[in-house]
Amino acid sequence: MARKLKEVADFLQARLIGDGDVSVTGIASVQSATPGDLVFIQDEKNLDSALQSRASAIIVGKFAADKTYSKPVLITDDPRLAFARAAHLICPKPARVPGVHPSAIVHAGAKLGSVTVDERVVIAEGAEIADGTWIGAGCVIGRDVFIGEHCELHPNVTIYAGTRLANRVIVHAGSVLGSDGFGYARDPKTGRYEKFPQVGRLEIEDDVEIGANSTIDRGALIVTRIRRGTKLDNLVHVGHNVQIGTNVVIAAQAGLSGSAVIEDNVVIGGQVGIADHVRIEDGAVLGAQSGIPSKKIIRGKGVLFWGTPARPIRAYLKELALLARLAKKE
Amino acid sequence: MARKLKEVADFLQARLIGDGDVSVTGIASVQSATPGDLVFIQDEKNLDSALQSRASAIIVGKFAADKTYSKPVLITDDPRLAFARAAHLICPKPARVPGVHPSAIVHAGAKLGSVTVDERVVIAEGAEIADGTWIGAGCVIGRDVFIGEHCELHPNVTIYAGTRLANRVIVHAGSVLGSDGFGYARDPKTGRYEKFPQVGRLEIEDDVEIGANSTIDRGALIVTRIRRGTKLDNLVHVGHNVQIGTNVVIAAQAGLSGSAVIEDNVVIGGQVGIADHVRIEDGAVLGAQSGIPSKKIIRGKGVLFWGTPARPIRAYLKELALLARLAKKE
Amino acid sequence: MARKLKEVADFLQARLIGDGDVSVTGIASVQSATPGDLVFIQDEKNLDSALQSRASAIIVGKFAADKTYSKPVLITDDPRLAFARAAHLICPKPARVPGVHPSAIVHAGAKLGSVTVDERVVIAEGAEIADGTWIGAGCVIGRDVFIGEHCELHPNVTIYAGTRLANRVIVHAGSVLGSDGFGYARDPKTGRYEKFPQVGRLEIEDDVEIGANSTIDRGALIVTRIRRGTKLDNLVHVGHNVQIGTNVVIAAQAGLSGSAVIEDNVVIGGQVGIADHVRIEDGAVLGAQSGIPSKKIIRGKGVLFWGTPARPIRAYLKELALLARLAKKE
Numbered sequence: 002m003a004r005k006l007k008e009v010a011d012f013l014q015a016r017l018i019g020d021g022d023v024s025v026t027g028i029a030s031v032q033s034a035t036p037g038d039l040v041f042i043q044d045e046k047n048l049d050s051a052l053q054s055r056a057s058a059i060i061v062g063k064f065a066a067d068k069t070y071s072k073p074v075l076i077t078d079d080p081r082l083a084f085a086r087a088a089h090l091i092c093p094k095p096a097r098v099p100g101v102h103p104s105a106i107v108h109a110g111a112k113l114g115s116v117t118v119d120e121r122v123v124i125a126e127g128a129e130i131a132d133g134t135w136i137g138a139g140c141v142i143g144r145d146v147f148i149g150e151h152c153e154l155h156p157n158v159t160i161y162a163g164t165r166l167a168n169r170v171i172v173h174a175g176s177v178l179g180s181d182g183f184g185y186a187r188d189p190k191t192g193r194y195e196k197f198p199q200v201g202r203l204e205i206e207d208d209v210e211i212g213a214n215s216t217i218d219r220g221a222l223i224v225t226r227i228r229r230g231t232k233l234d235n236l237v238h239v240g241h242n243v244q245i246g247t248n249v250v251i252a253a254q255a256g257l258s259g260s261a262v263i264e265d266n267v268v269i270g271g272q273v274g275i276a277d278h279v280r281i282e283d284g285a286v287l288g289a290q291s292g293i294p295s296k297k298i299i300r301g302k303g304v305l306f307w308g309t310p311a312r313p314i315r316a317y318l319k320e321l322a323l324l325a326r327l328a329k330k331e
Numbered sequence: 332m333a334r335k336l337k338e339v340a341d342f343l344q345a346r347l348i349g350d351g352d353v354s355v356t357g358i359a360s361v362q363s364a365t366p367g368d369l370v371f372i373q374d375e376k377n378l379d380s381a382l383q384s385r386a387s388a389i390i391v392g393k394f395a396a397d398k399t400y401s402k403p404v405l406i407t408d409d410p411r412l413a414f415a416r417a418a419h420l421i422c423p424k425p426a427r428v429p430g431v432h433p434s435a436i437v438h439a440g441a442k443l444g445s446v447t448v449d450e451r452v453v454i455a456e457g458a459e460i461a462d463g464t465w466i467g468a469g470c471v472i473g474r475d476v477f478i479g480e481h482c483e484l485h486p487n488v489t490i491y492a493g494t495r496l497a498n499r500v501i502v503h504a505g506s507v508l509g510s511d512g513f514g515y516a517r518d519p520k521t522g523r524y525e526k527f528p529q530v531g532r533l534e535i536e537d538d539v540e541i542g543a544n545s546t547i548d549r550g551a552l553i554v555t556r557i558r559r560g561t562k563l564d565n566l567v568h569v570g571h572n573v574q575i576g577t578n579v580v581i582a583a584q585a586g587l588s589g590s591a592v593i594e595d596n597v598v599i600g601g602q603v604g605i606a607d608h609v610r611i612e613d614g615a616v617l618g619a620q621s622g623i624p625s626k627k628i629i630r631g632k633g634v635l636f637w638g639t640p641a642r643p644i645r646a647y648l649k650e651l652a653l654l655a656r657l658a659k660k661e
Numbered sequence: 662m663a664r665k666l667k668e669v670a671d672f673l674q675a676r677l678i679g680d681g682d683v684s685v686t687g688i689a690s691v692q693s694a695t696p697g698d699l700v701f702i703q704d705e706k707n708l709d710s711a712l713q714s715r716a717s718a719i720i721v722g723k724f725a726a727d728k729t730y731s732k733p734v735l736i737t738d739d740p741r742l743a744f745a746r747a748a749h750l751i752c753p754k755p756a757r758v759p760g761v762h763p764s765a766i767v768h769a770g771a772k773l774g775s776v777t778v779d780e781r782v783v784i785a786e787g788a789e790i791a792d793g794t795w796i797g798a799g800c801v802i803g804r805d806v807f808i809g810e811h812c813e814l815h816p817n818v819t820i821y822a823g824t825r826l827a828n829r830v831i832v833h834a835g836s837v838l839g840s841d842g843f844g845y846a847r848d849p850k851t852g853r854y855e856k857f858p859q860v861g862r863l864e865i866e867d868d869v870e871i872g873a874n875s876t877i878d879r880g881a882l883i884v885t886r887i888r889r890g891t892k893l894d895n896l897v898h899v900g901h902n903v904q905i906g907t908n909v910v911i912a913a914q915a916g917l918s919g920s921a922v923i924e925d926n927v928v929i930g931g932q933v934g935i936a937d938h939v940r941i942e943d944g945a946v947l948g949a950q951s952g953i954p955s956k957k958i959i960r961g962k963g964v965l966f967w968g969t970p971a972r973p974i975r976a977y978l979k980e981l982a983l984l985a986r987l988a989k990k991e
Contacts, residue, residue, distance in 0.1 A: 157819050175487075183562070183583065235878070622950045
């Protein structure tokens with residue numbers, strides 16, 4: 002969508018140096034830019050290559066001097082953030098035409114707003130889907146599921162009965178929401194595992210995004226909950242009864258065991274393992290592959306923890322260095 | 332389903348103290364209980380809060396004194412196990428009406444008993460499905476697959492040709508059973524990997540439960556096998572030729588490489604990695620994220636192993652403590 | 662498919678000792694062989710049991726003496742590789758009849774060659790699929806996807822818009838190709854994560870095989886690329902912008918973060934974690950569960966790295982041994 006740079010500058014509240022009548026029609030990296038593209042650089046050292054690229058304009062930081070360049074520049078506090086926002090303006094998501102594809106099977110007892118339901122979707126009795134939401138091909142929406150406004154479900158997602166998604170939730174292909182938790186009671190006489198009831202629910206708040214092929218279990222007796230603005234990558238596992246706060250980031254293949262509590266603003270690296278009943282307090286950062294043993298509490302806003310069992314990275318690196326040194330001496 | 336407490340006590344063979352004519356209609360946690368609910372407590376310290384809850388009755392342990400309380404109590408050896416059983420009585424699974432949804436595509440050469448086949452299921456030639464089984468929407472059942480009685484396949488499960496499931500097997504959404512194993516032979520001249528034949532089968536015995544989005548490979552030339560009563564969580568990987576015994580528990584995101592042997596009663600924590608040709612002997616316990624190198628044998632009923640390479644937890648913790656101490660001295 | 666041993670010997674360029682008119686009709690392991698089966702042994706120590714098996718013929722190595730045995734033998738440089746090749750001759754994949762199942766939904770603006778499209782497949786506008794390719798039931802092929810010749814997509818695969826697969830690519834059930842990468846820009850004022858554009862593409866070259874329930878993200882602004890002959894196991898995660906070379910092997914549950922570069926001939930063990938912007942150079946081998954921190958370069962053809970952070974295995978094992986020794990002394 003063609004936008005004059007002047008418009009983009011207004012939208013970003015950025016300072017424009019150069020010709021505001023230049024049009025941008027796309028976004029790109031510096032390396033792949035073609036004429037019409039807007040690009041961004043986060044560091045001053047990349048300014049020259051951006052200027053030499055084929056891009057039509059550049060989002061830069063405060064580091065850019067107050068002078069004119071060979072291309073128009075937009076000066077912002079945070080070029081990467083500004084670029085992400087500009088992308089929404091220049092390349093808005095394609096509008097989806099509301100309507101239910103004739104191959105979709107929607108139960109007469111389901112309530113659909115003005116939604117886009119693609120091929121072969123199955124929607125069960127009692128489900129309710131609000132305006133502006135898209136359900137991709139092959140999704141299966143269970144009984145009494147509620148999905149709010151402007152959600153996007155990519156193809157082949159399965160949502161178990163009773164799950165609730167608020168607004169603007171994005172779920173990537175193949176993910177499973179509201180599946181049974183992993184809970185059994187063992188009979189000491191026979192050694193057999195009896196299934197513990199998994200009759201709670203799953204609730205996901207506004208603006209959550211869930212990657213592809215992730216799995217999020219319903220509560221056993223209570224509600225598994227993911228709060229507003231939290232982002233999960235691909236192949237993430239969230240066990241029953243887990244409580245995840247707002248604006249949490251969880252990288253690919255991390256796993257959260259039953260009843261873990263993740264407070265707001267936590268950052269969880271890839272392949273991190275969090276055992277049952279762990280509490281990760283506000284703003285802690287868990288390095289990739291770290292492991293938190295059962296019932297531990299991790300505390301420390303902005304502190305990076307690493308290793309299994311996870312400890313502050315400074316202590317961990319010191320241990321690693323010492324061990325390497327001792328081994329070398331042998 | 333309303334049940335008199337007297338009935339529940341008989342079913343559990345529990346001792347009832349209080350009014351046996353009280354009806355229970357649901358199960359809940361102490362925190363979420365409403366009138367009509369049966370709850371349980373595992374520890375005496377929670378007795379007061381359970382008595383003060385809105386629950387109608389409590390399953391307790393032997394710790395409960397032989398006196399009357401403000402609510403009826405059921406005294407059992409193992410409250411959690413008793414609660415799990417009571418749940419089946421009070422909240423039985425909804426009965427599914429047998430029948431094949433008109434949108435399902437069942438090959439004329441498939442044999443179906445009295446089964447429930449949901450929307451958009453595909454069942455190939457030669458498949459056979461026994462009475463009481465439910466196939467959820469979007470499942471794809473390959474050629475010559477056999478599925479026994481009273482199995483439950485949640486939506487969007489894929490079963491490759493020739494796989495056999497016995498009775499009461501539960502498979503959660505998105506799992507893949509019987510896929511090709513990961514086997515190649517490298518041509519030293521060209522560096523190319525030639526696919527090694529993956530023509531074995533997968534057999535799953537009675538009462539196995541498999542979580543969401545898990546993958547279990549067929550054997551290369553033999554049979555991958557999971558024995559009776561074993562439970563797998565979400566996103567678990569089981570490689571070709573693996574043999575898993577009875578009543579094994581495997582937590583989320585654990586991975587078992589080709590030809591591993593897991594004997595009966597083993598407990599495998601989340602994100603555990605088991606290399607090829609490993610043997611885990613009867614009753615061993617592998618802590619979360621631990622790793623077992625190729626061809627190792629892990630032996631020790633009830634012994635907890637941890638770390639990579641996994642060692643008895645006592646030794647592992649001693650090493651960790653020593654290293655931390657030495658590093659602090661520096 | 663019955664083949665005379667003579668034919669097999671010619672195909673493999675193997676030396677045949679024994680009766681070339683013997684027919685083989687199947688392949689098997691030594692343990693499971695029945696008459697008509699061809700088996701192989703990699704080590705001389707297994708020769709006796711192979712000779713005593715019910716197999717009709719044996720592929721052996723140079724170790725076999727130049728004499729006659731109780732069964733015909735085929736002498737090759739690499740019995741396992743030869744066996745893999747023979748399997749293609751004796752047990753060719755079942756030919757699929759080209760045609761589009763009436764339940765498939767193919768957009769009028771899609772271009773299909775002579776392909777086999779199974780039940781309930783959805784193919785969007787602008788997609789193009791070349792001759793000899795099979796699309797399994799329930800697959801969803803997005804807009805403008807290109808799929809080359811003789812590919813195999815097992816059921817319930819999802820391919821996002823614009824993804825390109827070359828020829829003879831195999832994708833196992835439930836995998837997701839071309840999903841959005843995990844990229845956000847955080848607004849420091851509100852703490853909210855703004856979605857960073859994920860508008861690049863995914864390209865997969867010839868002869869790549871991808872396991873079940875794996876996820877491969879499109880590039881953010883550029884192209885995620887997997888080169889010729891590379892093999893991925895189940896539940897593997899590949900992040901945005903990742904570049905994977907030729908003949909790379911990636912075992913189950915490994916995860917590659919954004920912008921990682923994996924050069925040719927690398928071997929990546931199960932559950933390995935590779936952080937963002939890492940470079941793994943030609944021919945390096947990463948042991949299972951090892952972890953490579955952000956921006957590291959791993960160099961060393963044929964060198965096995967292990968641990969987190971990964972180091973050459975010799976150094977790592979020395980450290981482990983030293984620590985165990987010190988702890989024991991305590």
